[in-house]
Amino acid sequence: MNILQQYGYTQRVSAHFTSHFPDTDLNPARVIRVDRGRIRLAAEHGILIVAAHQDATTGDWVALDLSEPDHPVVVGVMPRLTVVQRKKAYDPIAEPQVLAANVDIVGIVVPIDRPISANRLDRTLVAARDSGATPLVILTKADLSNRFDSVVAETVERAGSVGVVTTSAETGDGLDELLTRAKPGQTMVLLGPSGAGKSSLANALVGRAVQNTGAVRAADGRGKHTTTARELIPLPGGAVLMDTPGLRGFALWEAEDGLDTSFEDVENLFAGCRFTDCQHGPEPGCAVQEALAGGALEQRRWLSYQKMERELASLRRRQTPTRNHARGLNSRQRAKEEVLDRDYRNRFRQP
Ligand SMILES: Nc1nc2c(ncn2[C@@H]2O[C@H](COP(=O)(O)OP(=O)(O)OP(=O)(O)O)[C@@H](O)[C@H]2O)c(=O)[nH]1
Ligand SMILES: [Mg+2]
Ligand SMILES: [Zn+2]
Structure with missing residues (x-):
C-alpha cells in the first residue's frame, strides 16, 4: 500500500478526484492535520507540510500542484463526499x-x-x-x-x-x-x-x-x-x-433529516393526537401528553426534542438572509499567496 492508500485513497476517491480535477498535472493528497497555519498532507510520495488553504480541513482531499518541486501548493479542495x-x-x-x-x-x-x-x-x-x-x-x-x-x-x-x-x-x-x-x-x-x-x-x-x-x-x-x-x-x-479534540457541547446545523430518524419514537406519537395541528400542550386527546403521563415518554426526552425543534427553527430564521450574505463574502476572490515556511517544511519525508 502506498502512503495515499494508507490514508484512504480508493478507486471511488480517485474517480471523484479525476472528475473534479481533470488537469492531469494535479496530484491528489489528503489533509492529515491542520495547525498553526500549516497543513500536513499525505501525498503519493510521502508526507509533506504546506501552507494552510482556507477551505481545507482534516480529512479533505486536495489538489496539489507540484510543478515547482520546492513549492508544493494546494490549489483546490475536492467536494466532500460526507x-x-x-x-x-x-x-x-x-x-x-x-x-x-x-x-x-x-x-x-x-x-x-x-x-x-x-x-x-x-x-x-x-x-x-x-x-x-x-x-x-x-x-x-x-x-x-x-x-x-x-x-x-x-x-x-x-x-x-x-x-x-x-x-x-x-x-x-x-x-x-x-x-x-x-x-x-x-x-x-x-x-x-x-x-x-x-x-x-x-x-x-x-x-x-x-x-x-x-x-x-x-x-x-x-x-x-x-x-x-x-x-x-x-x-x-x-x-x-x-x-478529535473533545466536544464542548453540540449545537445543530441543518439537521432536519437526522431529527426525524433520531426522534422517531416521539414523532410516531404525533399521529395518535386527536387534532392534526395539535401543539401537544393542553389540547384534549394529545398522545404526547398521554405518553408523558403514562410514563411511555420520558419528560427529559420530550424536553430534548422541543429544544431541538426550537434550535432548528431559529437556525432556519437566521440562515435565510445571513447565509447568502456569508456566501457572498466567501466567494470573493482570495489572494493566492501560499507562502511556505521553509524551516517548517518537511517535504517528501517518509513517515
Ligand atoms: N480503565 C480505562 N481507562 C481508560 C480507557 N480508555 C481510556 N482510559 C483513560 O481515560 C483517560 C482519558 O483518555 P484519553 O484517551 O486521553 O481521552 P480522550 O477522549 O482522547 O480525551 P481528549 O483528548 O481530552 O478529548 C486516560 O486516563 C486513559 O488512561 C479504558 O479502556 N479503560
Ligand atoms: Mg484525545
Ligand atoms: Zn398532541
Whole structure:
C-alpha cells in the first residue's frame, strides 16, 4: 500500500478526484492535520507540510500542484463526499463548523465511567445521521463497567437501530470487532467528550502510542482536552481513524433529516393526537401528553426534542438572509499567496 492508500485513497476517491480535477498535472493528497497555519498532507510520495488553504480541513482531499518541486501548493479542495458539522458556538452568522470531512463511519464515543449525557448523545446521533456517513456508537472503558450500571443500557436504547460496540483500551475487549466495522479504505472519526478515551482507543487499535492521552479529573471524571487537533491515523487492516479534540457541547446545523430518524419514537406519537395541528400542550386527546403521563415518554426526552425543534427553527430564521450574505463574502476572490515556511517544511519525508 502506498502512503495515499494508507490514508484512504480508493478507486471511488480517485474517480471523484479525476472528475473534479481533470488537469492531469494535479496530484491528489489528503489533509492529515491542520495547525498553526500549516497543513500536513499525505501525498503519493510521502508526507509533506504546506501552507494552510482556507477551505481545507482534516480529512479533505486536495489538489496539489507540484510543478515547482520546492513549492508544493494546494490549489483546490475536492467536494466532500460526507461532512459532519455543527453550528459554531456563539457565532451570530451561524456558519457551520465542519467536524469531520470525508468519513464513512461516525464513531460516537460514550465513556461508561461517568453518567451519560443523553442530550449530547442525541445531538451527536442527529449530526451523524445527517452527515451521509454511518453512525456507530462506541462505548469505551468497558473494564470500568461497575461504576455506572445504567450507562450501557441507556446508550443502547437511545442508539435505536444504530450499532453499538463495547470496547476497552485497557483490556483490548471489542477492538477486533471495531476493526472489522471499518473496512479497508474507510475512514472512521471518533467524536465524544474530553476524557472519553478516544486517543487511548486510537493507540490500542494501532498497537502503539501514536497519540497523547491524559488522565481525567478525579472529581467528575471529565477530561482536560488533551488532544487539540483532529488527526488522521492509518490503522492496521487498511482503514483510517480520525482522532478529535473533545466536544464542548453540540449545537445543530441543518439537521432536519437526522431529527426525524433520531426522534422517531416521539414523532410516531404525533399521529395518535386527536387534532392534526395539535401543539401537544393542553389540547384534549394529545398522545404526547398521554405518553408523558403514562410514563411511555420520558419528560427529559420530550424536553430534548422541543429544544431541538426550537434550535432548528431559529437556525432556519437566521440562515435565510445571513447565509447568502456569508456566501457572498466567501466567494470573493482570495489572494493566492501560499507562502511556505521553509524551516517548517518537511517535504517528501517518509513517515
Ligand atoms: N480503565 C480505562 N481507562 C481508560 C480507557 N480508555 C481510556 N482510559 C483513560 O481515560 C483517560 C482519558 O483518555 P484519553 O484517551 O486521553 O481521552 P480522550 O477522549 O482522547 O480525551 P481528549 O483528548 O481530552 O478529548 C486516560 O486516563 C486513559 O488512561 C479504558 O479502556 N479503560
Ligand atoms: Mg484525545
Ligand atoms: Zn398532541
